[in-house]
Amino acid sequence: MLDKTFEHNAIEQSHYALWEQTGAFRAHADSVKTPHTIMMPPPNVTGTLHIGHALTNTLQDILTRYHRMAGRDALWLPGTDHAGIATQMVVERQLDAKGLKRRDMGRTAFLDKVWEWKAESGGTIIRQLRRLGCTPDWTRERFTMDEGLSKAVRHAFVQMHRDGLIYRDKRLVNWDPKLHTALSDIEVVQKENKGHMWHIRYPIEGQEERFITIATTRPETMLGDTAIVVNPDDERYQDLVGKFAVLPIVDRLIPIIADSYVDKEFGSGAMKVTPAHDFNDFELGKRHGLEVINIFDLNAHINDNAPAEYRGLDRYAARKKVLHELEAQDLLASVEDVTNTLPFGDRSDVVIEPYLMDQWYCDAPKLAVEAIKAVEDGRTEFVPKNWENTYFEWMRNIQPWCISRQLWWGHQIPAWFGPEGSIFVAETEEEAYTQARAQFGQAVKLTQDDDVLDTWFSSGLWPFSTLGWPDKTPELARYYPGDVLITGFDIIFFWVARMMMMGLYFMKEVPFRKVYLHALVRDAKGQKMSKSKGNVIDPLDIVEKYGADALRFTITAMAAQGRDIRMSEDRIEGYRNFATKLWNAARYCQMNGCLPRGDVDPYAAKHTLNRWIVGAVAQAQRDMATAFETFRFNEAANIAYQFTWGTFCDWYLEFTKPLLTGEGTDPALKQETRDITGWVLDQILLMLNPIMPFITEELYESLAPRDAKRLLTSQWPRFDAKTVDQAAEKDVEQLIKVITAIRSVRADMNVPAGAQIPLCISTSQSDAADWLDRYHDILNRMARLESSVLAPAAPKGAVQTIVAGMTLAIPVAAYIDLDKERERLRKEIGKLSDNLTRIEDKLKNDNFVQNAPAEILAEQKSRQAEMTTLIAKFTQALDQLEAA
């Protein structure tokens, strides 16, 4: 016998190992089944599971489980990402605590430490996914820096370099002065900042007491100014163009030039130009052939190109000193408070500095062409569709992608520097030497580039590198392209776009047919979860407290498209209660001998109730399958919830109680009902299994002896429409309608405790009559019911036959609060009259009568009749009460 309450902690732990042992998660490249492929977005290897992982992986697991049950060879390929910057930072922080510095250790020793750390804590998140019940094919687990993937990365780099899609270039990059690495544009986040705008007067050469005033938010960069620029149409400065200004502090002469880039209205209309430290100034400098003076070192401290007293100063200290000196020289015209935005490194959270240097670039604009086309022509489709706009907008304005990083943890760039600035790109050192020897005619010394590749370079290859590429493996042929990518919208640029570009370039085929983008999980107040805010919901705490099933169900039910998901504990608790409800329903079935049997034919059922529930199951299953296939997870969850709780527990089990317990029931009918009840329960377990794998598996195994097959490998049932017995459906709907009506009537009766039992539903007329005799305080209150079902004035103790085989005994109860009832009836009549008026207006409208579809017209007419009858009845009832 099942325990009285469902204890998730007692059962969830035990199943997983068994599932895994049976090999049920595995995909089989030699299978005859149609494949279904999902590539898991690899979490950071050093990470721990947060609620966002729980969301994305639950959805992926649901689809994988569903398709596996639906008879497909489901591959869900798991893995982890080496996460260059993030991981390096974690390990450096740890070493820091021990007083060790990365640079003192040297590259090799440091990398050993990182690998050590990876070996120790790298598996955490993977273990946590198991706790959630996720079923990826663990035998195919990959890591972006394992041997195969590293080979793929080298191969990709070399091929792209050969095709001219990877090149080395000297340009301004986003330099992170804390991490000492270049960053790509999307790793820079703009943040609002309350700063100042300083207006500075630059003296004009040779003209005493004449100044040109410029405005700047970064006065320290003036040490690197090489021009002043004004708008060519600006009359104020016409005579100054072509002249020179004296750069204060530095005493350098800088030209005053004209360029239409300058906005006359902004500030003073004159702008200082620092080509080495601003992206716009750099372009301007290029146009006008200006000198580029770099005044920062890699720490963003002032270098030797500035006056001696500034050298070595941090940029903010330099700013102070510059301002101080300008003030002393009376060159600071004014200061105003402004709000502007500053670029920050997304990992380091320090202000990044534009810096001129050599880096490796990927020709993203060229790769984007096909990636745009593939979405335009629907080879890959976004769900929800509107994300395609975001994708297009970014792709159409894409800039060259800086792919080199001055880090140690990552894929070292397969490029070797030789004499005379030569560079050899090759998959192996040996090959590079061969190339060098060929070029120089003799052995030369080569040094491999110290830099590593942007993490997202290897992630971009994920959909095929994990399948054995560049080798032509059976897996690659079978599982590429994937069916769907499931991920958050926040990494469309970082990851989705890159996979599209790489996949199309290397495989000549999109990496996935569909991209399902889910929202972000926020806290109950809609705030983004973050450690500093302390509002982080740890999914494992939830699992501990409410169970993995409850968490999974909550996630599923809330994963509606296009909106953030607000997690609140109330909601989770509600779905935990649902699990308990299911548990208790199963317990009830067990107590009444309603156990699943293999040889039950649900279509052979004869009784109306049984025929009805079989059809209802079929409908729920069909709707749920459609919901899964169209990524409407919340709908799938709601269908299952409604059916289990609302249809099966609240109605079917209640209806069939008298059949099962009544003495007079025909034994064959009793058995049929037991069989069908057990069968429906089994179907519910099947339907819910993808969402709630633990409780359903536990019930599946403990309700009846089964063969070795487990629920997770069972077949998702396929029904066709003819399994729905429409007559039975109509009968039971009618029954439910009547009962609901009776209940609501009784609800506002003032019945003393113990005197009220609302209904007796029985198959036996005499049972019902006996039952009724026990409740003799009866009054006619049935006027609200439809005459087609009940006579308006049922006699005392009436017993009415409602549907085939079912008898409804109605104690037409006593103790009405007459005032309340009159009030209620008046209100009801008012509402109905309003409705009737609206309908009549419609029917009087010629346009409507002529243009509305026939069925709408018929419907409106029948509603008119219905309303009229009801109003008459209610009015009659009210009159009776008035008389009383």
Added chain:
RNA sequence: GCGCGGUUAGCUCAGCGGUAGAGCAACUCGUUUACACCGAGUGGGCCGGGAGUUCAAUCCUCUCACCGCGCACCA
């Protein structure tokens, strides 16, 4: 500035041309052997404002307001 969402019951959100829905909360009643992590019921909405299209608009179009988010600009 450009773009994308959102505005529906006290709260959190579904629905998206044909009589307004769920869960939670509130309130009333109830322990009849699955379940109080329960059952039955009630109350509560000018579906953000305005205009338009339509026989019919919460739903489609336009517009305004407010709230998110993304991108760009910012001397």
